[in-house]
Amino acid sequence: MMDKQPETGGAYQHIVRAEGISLSYGKIRALQGIDLAIGRNEIVGLIGDNGAGKSTLIKVLTGVVRPTSGKLYIRDKPVDWTHYSVREAHRLRFETVYQEKSLGEKQPLWRNIFVGRQITNRFGFIKVAEERRIANDLLKNQLGFRGVGIDADSTISKLSGGERQGIAIGRAMHFDSDLIILDEPTVALAISEVRKVLDFVRSIKASGRACIYIEHNLAHVHALADRLIVLDRGRIVADIKSGEMTLEELTKFLIDLQQSGHAVGVG
Amino acid sequence: MSTHLPASPARRPTRRLPLAQIEGLPIILVFLVLVGLFIVTAPQVFLHWPIYLSFLTTVPPMLVLAIGLTLVVAAGEIDLSFPSTLAFSGFLFSVCESSLGNPWLGVIAALAGGALIGLVNGLLVACIGVPSIIVTIGTQFFWAGTASILSGGQSNALQELDGSVVYTVFAGNLFGFLPMQSLWALGLAVFMWFILNRHRFGEHILFIGDSRHVARVAGINVMRETVKLFVLMGVLGGFAAVLLTLENLNYFSTQGQGYLLPALAGVFIGGTSVFGGTATIVGTFFGTFIIGMLEAGIVATGIAGFWVQAIEGVVFVAAVTLHLLMESPGKLKQLRALAGLGGRP
Numbered sequence: 001m002m003d004k005q006p007e008t009g010g011a012y013q014h015i016v017r018a019e020g021i022s023l024s025y026g027k028i029r030a031l032q033g034i035d036l037a038i039g040r041n042e043i044v045g046l047i048g049d050n051g052a053g054k055s056t057l058i059k060v061l062t063g064v065v066r067p068t069s070g071k072l073y074i075r076d077k078p079v080d081w082t083h084y085s086v087r088e089a090h091r092l093r094f095e096t097v098y099q100e101k102s103l104g105e106k107q108p109l110w111r112n113i114f115v116g117r118q119i120t121n122r123f124g125f126i127k128v129a130e131e132r133r134i135a136n137d138l139l140k141n142q143l144g145f146r147g148v149g150i151d152a153d154s155t156i157s158k159l160s161g162g163e164r165q166g167i168a169i170g171r172a173m174h175f176d177s178d179l180i181i182l183d184e185p186t187v188a189l190a191i192s193e194v195r196k197v198l199d200f201v202r203s204i205k206a207s208g209r210a211c212i213y214i215e216h217n218l219a220h221v222h223a224l225a226d227r228l229i230v231l232d233r234g235r236i237v238a239d240i241k242s243g244e245m246t247l248e249e250l251t252k253f254l255i256d257l258q259q260s261g262h263a264v265g266v267g
Numbered sequence: 268m269s270t271h272l273p274a275s276p277a278r279r280p281t282r283r284l285p286l287a288q289i290e291g292l293p294i295i296l297v298f299l300v301l302v303g304l305f306i307v308t309a310p311q312v313f314l315h316w317p318i319y320l321s322f323l324t325t326v327p328p329m330l331v332l333a334i335g336l337t338l339v340v341a342a343g344e345i346d347l348s349f350p351s352t353l354a355f356s357g358f359l360f361s362v363c364e365s366s367l368g369n370p371w372l373g374v375i376a377a378l379a380g381g382a383l384i385g386l387v388n389g390l391l392v393a394c395i396g397v398p399s400i401i402v403t404i405g406t407q408f409f410w411a412g413t414a415s416i417l418s419g420g421q422s423n424a425l426q427e428l429d430g431s432v433v434y435t436v437f438a439g440n441l442f443g444f445l446p447m448q449s450l451w452a453l454g455l456a457v458f459m460w461f462i463l464n465r466h467r468f469g470e471h472i473l474f475i476g477d478s479r480h481v482a483r484v485a486g487i488n489v490m491r492e493t494v495k496l497f498v499l500m501g502v503l504g505g506f507a508a509v510l511l512t513l514e515n516l517n518y519f520s521t522q523g524q525g526y527l528l529p530a531l532a533g534v535f536i537g538g539t540s541v542f543g544g545t546a547t548i549v550g551t552f553f554g555t556f557i558i559g560m561l562e563a564g565i566v567a568t569g570i571a572g573f574w575v576q577a578i579e580g581v582v583f584v585a586a587v588t589l590h591l592l593m594e595s596p597g598k599l600k601q602l603r604a605l606a607g608l609g610g611r612p
Contacts, residue, residue: 098484101478101480101481101484102481102484102485103481104473104474104477104478104481104482104485104544105477105478105544106473106477106540106544106545107473107474107477107544111470111473111474115470115471115474115485115486115487116485116486116487117486118467118470120466120467123466124466124467124468125461125465125466125467126465126466126467126470128465
């Protein structure tokens with residue numbers, strides 16, 4: 001357990017590394033011996049069928065649930081499970097962006113970026129000019145919201161689904177998260193919106209952070225990730241570096257996997 | 268990949284006019300039109316100062332309540348118990364004066380009594396999760412009843428306070444003509460504008476009103492902020508009770524009656540969203556003055572007094588409908604299409 005706030009620029013190889021993580025819910029073995037390491041500026045796509053263990057793995061990494069066994073290292077230092085929690089994960093600069101319902105619809109953008117972590121004077125009054133300025137800077141320079149008629153004063157209800165994901169990602173980047181976890185950010189979005197989200201994910205990479213990207217759609221994640229990790233029934237069954245497999249090969253691999261799974265299930 | 272997002276044609280960077288950014292502008296215009304209308308129809312009354320000075324003594328208690336309600340409604344809650352705060356806190360004030368001879372202790376007791384009412388409301392709403400409309404209907408009955416029991420239903424004349432310091436501070440006339448309660452109400456309105464729009468607490472209220480779930484995800488302690496909100500409303504109710512009791516120099520156990528609907532009407536006429544998440548103190552300010560002015564204005568124009576409520580009702584429904592339509596342009600489009608005014612063919 002680290003006592004001090006970790007330095008962003010500190011020397012570490014992996015932002016997070018798991019060793020032999022297993023988790024059982026009664027008889028159901030949700031995770032079985034997961035070994036996984038995420039580099040400090042790596043975008044890792046996490047794919048797999050429903051119930052493969054993607055969400056469970058994320059929950060373990062972000063302190064929502066504790067595994068039955070296994071070790072976790074954050075910035076190469078071992079984590080003490082008894083002290084690991086969601087709050088601790090936040091303190092260690094892990095941020096999860098959920099698919100929806102993380103923005104106040106009727107509120108202006110600048111409030112949404114800072115809510116819960118406002119810049120205030122000592123009487124609790126918000127320094128609005130400063131929050132606006134930072135929000136505009138974030139929009140223009142980090143997220144590429146140029147010439148789309150959006151500024152810090154736009155209300156969220158005027159934004160498209162993809163732009164909303166962008167704001168949530170931008171918020172995580174502003175608060176200096178070193179690892180941003182995206183839980184299916186493109187679900188229920190139109191194609192043009194998906195493209196925006198993928199651009200935002202690239203901006204995570206460009207800003208030097210790491211990202212775990214859970215995705216159903218293989219095409220999205222294949223084009224984007226440095227590495228793809230395939231989960232199947234609680235195990236990692238493939239760890240594919242970018243360029244090792246074409247989308248077609250990957251698709252075939254997953255279909256075969258599914259069929260072999262059923263064969264095993266029957267047999 | 269381009270770093271620029273494709274511009275969607277539906278939303279153009281239509282530069283808003285600087286004028287349109289003034290908070291509560293529509294309701295300010297309605298207010299001015301109404302004053303103009305009264306000046307034309309009843310010049311003998313509305314071209315002279317006394318009527319306006321009289322508004323400055325009658326409206327402030329209602330305004331103090333409406334300002335508190337604006338924050339409550341912004342959080343997506345409602346408080347219907349404030350008329351009983353006027354009674355209960357008014358009783359505490361009067362009893363401190365008549366039994367202990369200490370009106371300043373009375374002011375503190377009135378504020379504390381209001382805080383207690385608010386605390387009970389807040390705990391029931393935030394911690395147990397009873398809808399605020401239900402809780403505050405119940406507590407309205409309870410505290411109004413308690414005030415009646417404690418005072419034995421008797422009124423309590425406080426004539427001895429006339430000219431005292433406490434009277435001068437809260438209900439006297441500055442420079443011999445400007446009612447002090449109007450300055451208190453104005454100061455409070457400005458202060459609460461800053462709390463709502465510039466303070467962390469106000470932002471939390473707006474997010475809670477927007478969506479409880481989002482507020483929680485953003486790290487807002489929804490329970491604590493909701494309790495604080497109701498306590499604030501209670502304290503403001505207690506303050507309104509002090510202003511009202513001192514202005515009348517009399518306490519009577521039914522003194523809160525007649526404030527419920529006008530104060531709420533002031534908030535909604537002002538443009539605060541019925542659904543929570545947005546609120547305007549400026550709107551409430553002018554909305555409350557509109558409500559406070561209507562009665563005297565209508566009577567002064569020579570229309571028989573029994574028209575007053577009907578006209579108030581029309582103004583209220585029209586204002587709220589208009590605000591709703593402005594809030595969601597989609598509905599406005601539907602309406603236009605319905606009226607055949609260049610909607611869909």
